[in-house]
Amino acid sequence: MNNTTPYEKLIAAKLEEMPVPDMADSIWASIDMQLDAVVDTPKENPVQPFKINVKGWFTIAGVALLIGAIWWYIHSQSSADKTVTPAPVPEKTAPVPVAPADSSSLYPTPGNGTVLPLPPLMKKDSISVIDKLPQQPPVDSIHLQPIPAIPVDSPAVKDNRPQERVFDSIYVLPTHKKPRGVKGITPNDYRISVQKDSTHKQP
Amino acid sequence: MAIAMRYAADTHEAADILTQAFVKMFRSIHTFDNTKGNFHGWLKRIIINESLDHIKQRSRFTSLELDTVEEPVVNNDIIEKTDAAAILELVRQLPPATHAVFVLYAIDGYTHKEIGGQLGISEGTSKWHLSEARKILQQKITAIKN
Incomplete structure (x- = not known):
């Protein structure tokens, strides 16, 4: 099986003598045409800008998911910050003097001035201290209310004299102490008096 | 060509x-x-x-194994007297896979291992195809003689 038989050698010799059909011209023309077609083709995989294959769609979907995840993360972070940040308490904050329209040294009266809250307490960590600027409080419509203008006919404005400084009630020290304890209880009620001890009772 | x-x-x-x-x-x-x-x-x-x-x-190359080896007996005189075109026609009448194995082995001098690598078949399958080719050619050449 591993050797060629004599008749196979005869067959091989006969086939080598086999006359070749005269098809050279047609074969060369065909070769020329195919080679020209190969040369005319710019690239084997031409770039098609408006055609996205399956891989491209998967890539786009992946990028969209990534963007969505990043947006969700940032959104959740900001909402968490909002929940942690305490609501501004106007009563406990120091008033911020509001400059009048004519930028003179006039201060609004305590009754008429709008109390602006201080910036809310930020949840301080090392990252936010370094990277983030303190956030401004959410703009409320109350803060946007216009301050009533000071009448122009005021003598202080007319003479351009410095007006006497008026302090807010928060700066004014309380005049009297707030009573402590429960009303109706006098110091005599706290006096310790000797009473009969039950252990020394006579039988 | x-x-x-x-x-x-x-x-x-x-x-x-x-x-x-x-x-x-x-x-x-x-x-x-x-x-x-x-x-x-x-x-x-x-x-x-x-x-x-x-x-x-x-054609499809199926995996086949050769059980017994039979060396066909062919009269060389018949082949010598036969036209080359007729012999080629006999070879072309073989099944495609058997035809390819026979030409590769008997005419172009490939080994069974090389044929197996070229056609993606085992050496045993190549030997089986060669045996089949020889048997078929023996029958056809004997038919020409008669």
Whole structure:
């Protein structure tokens, strides 16, 4: 099986003598045409800008998911910050003097001035201290209310004299102490008096 | 052309094989290394590979193992007296896979191992196809004699 038989050698010799059909011209023309077609083709995989294959769609979907995840993360972070940040308490904050329209040294009266809250307490960590600027409080419509203008006919404005400084009630020290304890209880009620001890009772 | 004629089922397929082989040759001419062999051998290998690709397209190679080896007895006088075209026609009447194995082994001098690598079959399957080819050719040549 591993050797060629004599008749196979005869067959091989006969086939080598086999006359070749005269098809050279047609074969060369065909070769020329195919080679020209190969040369005319710019690239084997031409770039098609408006055609996205399956891989491209998967890539786009992946990028969209990534963007969505990043947006969700940032959104959740900001909402968490909002929940942690305490609501501004106007009563406990120091008033911020509001400059009048004519930028003179006039201060609004305590009754008429709008109390602006201080910036809310930020949840301080090392990252936010370094990277983030303190956030401004959410703009409320109350803060946007216009301050009533000071009448122009005021003598202080007319003479351009410095007006006497008026302090807010928060700066004014309380005049009297707030009573402590429960009303109706006098110091005599706290006096310790000797009473009969039950252990020394006579039988 | 003679090489392609041996593997092809007809003249037109031989012309197609030759065309494809020359196109491949021109496209990969830069890969030819004359230190590894001469140009004729390189071109012959391209033509044979192209022929086998054509045969693979129109036939399926099943895995078969040879049980017994039978050496056919063929009268050489009959072959000598027979025309080359008639012998080629006999070879072409073989089944495609058997035809390819017979031409590769008996005419182009491939070993069964090389045939197995070229056609993706085992050596045993190659031997089986060669045995089948010999049996069929013996019957056909005997028929010519009668």
